Amino acid sequence: MINLLSSPSFTFRDFRFLWLSSAFNSVGFIGEQVIVGWVILEITDSSFMVGVSLALRMVPFLFLGIIAGSLADRVNRRNLLLLVSVGMGFLSLSLAFIIYLGFIEVWIILLLTFLAGCVRAIGQPARQSFAYDIVGTANLVNAISHLSLAMRVGGIGGSLLAGVLVGKFGADAGYLVLSVSYFASVFIILFIRSPESPDLSEQESFWQNIAGVGKEIKRNNSLLVILLLSGMVEILGFSHQALLPVISRDVLGLGAEGLGVMNAMRSAGGILAVIILSSLGEIKRKGLLYLFVLYAFGFSLFLLAYAQSFLLAVFAIVVISGLGAISDILSQSLIQLVVPNELRGRAMGTWIFAVGLGPIGHMEIGAVAALTGVGLALTVHGGLLLFLAGSTMIFFPRIRSL
DSSP states (O other): OOOGGGSGGGGSHHHHHHHHHHHHHHHHHHHHHHHHHHHHHHHHOOHHHHHHHHHHHHHHHHHHHHHHHHHHTTSOHHHHHHHHHHHHHHHHHHHHHHHHTTOOOHHHHHHHHHHHHHHHHHHHHHHHHHHHHHHOGGGHHHHHHHHHHHHHHHHHHHHHHHHHHHHHTOHHHHHHHHHHHHHHHHHHHTTOOOOOOOOOOTTSOHHHHHHHHHHHHHHOHHHHHHHHHHHHHHHHTGGGGGGHHHIIIIISOOOHHHHHHHHHHHHHHHHHHHHHHHHTOSOSOHHHHHHHHHHHHHHHHHHHHTOOSHHHHHHHHHHHHHHHHHHHHHHHHHHHHSSOGGGHHHHHHHHHHHHTTHHHHHHHHHHHHHHHOHHHHHHHHHHHHHHHHHHHHHHOHHHHHO
16 A cells, blocks of 8 residues: 655645645546436437537537646746635536526536536646645655545546435535635645746746647657657546446446445546556656556456456456556656656646547447447447557557566
8 A cells, every 4th residue: 555645746845735636636627528428318318419518518628638738837836826726616616506597407407517528628737747746756756646546536536425415305415515625725725835937938928828839749659659658548448437327227236326326436447557657656658558557458458348147347447447557657757758848837738628529429339339239339449449558568668668
């Protein structure tokens, strides 16, 4: 078991507060996924519309990712994280009141879900870059691993809490509690004292900053390949989340509480993965490990495709989520290690952009599941992920050596 207080990144006071604020932030983020997926399924009875709702949470990452990365290189990252958490808190509070007043319209829920995705996309590069500011290069993988752990710890609480609240009291109560978690994150960030230290020259304009990362992608083949892999993994691997409400209700015959448990197990799988990754110490061949993780990720989707019992489905979700967490940690670490310091914020913005491709997978897998069934949809995605990992191993040997 990880001893957090003895971990290298936790020797930094400000990182401990960043970790705690991230955990509370994740209570809202993961809890929202449970609520919006269940509410949309209940209103529309459509797996495709569930995919659309989850896609709208992520599509802002696609068109705001690089802009958010440039912003993270120009402004005080601590203050940006404060504003993002305040914005998420007010949006969740708005959804709580709208539902309480009886305005449960699909378009309203989708619109506010989309706006929440926009706010979240603005803050993501700042959080990862701020961790680097606090702990430095030597502790980067450790810090990103523990931020991932914070997300999973908060995700367990958010998933279980959201599932119980929706099942017992309704979606309005769920969103109200999620807003409290975001405001708690705001309070914790106020204790962070680290000075802002972006290396960006103040002589460059905002659009010159964005052009700079475009030039780096053209020049840096390793960065380009990692970004492409990250985007495809999001489309093929993480899109399974769109099917969890359908698996819970239609395959396993469970209610909102069951969906909450399944999402909590996603977070538990991520925690287990972080423990395993941290126990490995310094990883010399991060690129090679990344590709092996993608292989395993593809196979794990087959487990969920044909799970006919709750226990087997939970086991598959734990494995899938653990492998997904490791792939995220490794891809983020690789990106920050292959770019110059002055491009770190924008480099993370490009990663957010790649993650923003996920809505393609959410909508596609929802449509395929509606037409052919959950099992075939997951099988196709697992097979394509295996093909992706194998092709990269053969045709891009540079990634193996990173």
